[in-house]
Structures are given as C-alpha cells and as structure tokens.
Amino acid sequence: MNGNIKPVAAVGAVVFNNGCVLLVKRKNPPAKGQWAIPGGKIMTGERMQETAEREIFEETSLVIKAGNPVFSFDVIERDENGKLQFHYVIIDLIAEYLSGDIKARDDAIEARWIAKKELSDLKINPNTRYLLKEKFDFY
Template sequence: MNQDMQTSRHHSRGAYPSLPRVAVGAVVRLEGSFLLVQRANPPAQGQWSIPGGKIRLGESMQQAAEREVLEETGLTVRAGLPVLTFDLIHRDKAGNILFHYVIVDLWAEYVKGRIRAGADAARAAWIAPENFPDFNLSPTTLDLLNSL
C-alpha cells in the first residue's frame, strides 16, 4: 500500500478529520450567572466553557443545544437564536488538523432542573461574571461572555 493510501485510511478512522464537524453551544443566563461546564475531554479538556457538542444527523441546532445541556448539566433549556458562529481548529506539531469544528452558539432559556455534571462534563456550575478569573475559562468562552 502506498503512503497516500495509508494516510487516507488513517484519516478515515478518525485520527485526523477529513471534514469539519458542526457543533453548538448554549448560552444560558440565570439571575446574572452563566451556566458553564468544565470539559472532561479534548478539545479544551479541563477548561470551562458553555455546554455544547456535536449536532447529530437530522437534529436541528436548537435540538442539539437542548440535548447537550441536558446531557452535560441535567438542566432543561429552550434554545433560541444564534449569538455567535466561529471555527475552532487545532493542529498537531506537523500542522495536520486534529480538530476542526464550526461552532454555533445559541441563546438558551433555563426551563427546569437541578444542576449536576454529566456526560463529558467534569463539573457544572452557575458562574457570575465577577468570578470568571477564578475559573480556567476557554478563550472563546471568555470573549463571548464578556461581549454580552
């Protein structure tokens, strides 16, 4: 097998993506605090960000955001309009793309539930903006929340 075929097969197994993935985030604010999760997995493992994840086939952006919030925090929300759309691209030392996500962050309204960390979230919490410096917020999350 030649090198090009090996590279193609390697990429098709998921080690390196061949296409961007589409993901959503949910901006949920309640009584002045934002709903944030500490990521348990890459990318951004250990950092705090808004809840979110990949859109499943056949799922709307709003449905995906609502599902991800429920999975990661145990809370029910109603997702609305987009707030921000951006690319998140991570490369390895050789310049190969490890992750490429097109992320759409949506406003979401808290409906009900008790907060708890679940799915791929190590922790979940309501965090007031004045407490952001005490948490390792991802740069994109910090920029987003400071702009609101």
C-alpha cells in the same frame, strides 16, 4: 490536506439564571480542562436548537429552551507535527433555563452557575471569554 478529517458542526447554549451563566469544565478536547459554554455535535437530521437542548441536558441535567444564534467560531487543532486533529464549526445559541438541578455528566467534569465576579478566578476558554464579554458584557 488531511483527507479523513472533515469539519464537524456543533452548537453551544448560552444560559443565564439569577445573574449567573451556565458553564462546564470540559473533560475532552476541544478546550479540555477549561470552563466553557456547554454543547456538542449536531446529529444528522437534528436542528441546532434540538442539539443544544439535548447536549445541555446530557452535560448538566438541566432543561432549557434554545433560541437564536448569537456567536460562531472555528476550532482547528493540530498536533506538534502540524497534523490536523480536529476541526469544529461551533454556533452558540442563546437559551432560557426552564428547570432541573445542575449535575455534571457526559463530557463535563463540573457544571456550575457562575457569577460574573468568579470568572477571573477560573480557567475560561478564550472563545467563551470573548463571547461573554463582547456579546453580553458579562466578564
């Protein structure tokens, strides 16, 4: 057991617009350097939808309306000695794009609307790839 590390709840928002999906290239772990669904940690007292709307604005400058959960998964990473580094429980919500011009900020190195045909050329996070392919036939 790793006494001080506890699971952290986080959400992502799956946002489509004009045949493209919103993805960010992550600056920090988990999935550092990979393209993934944008999102982040739920703050105490915050509803999942509020978190998704806040995080997407913080990372991309876009305004969205978050909906219901569509996918969930764990991210558990250990160092080379097996010591637990972090444990996230992530819930992805479907969301509607409302407004804004995309601009990478916060934990995003890049933020883009990505067409289905572009996905195979990018380093997509495996959980994001699975979600897009299995839940939305978008891969």
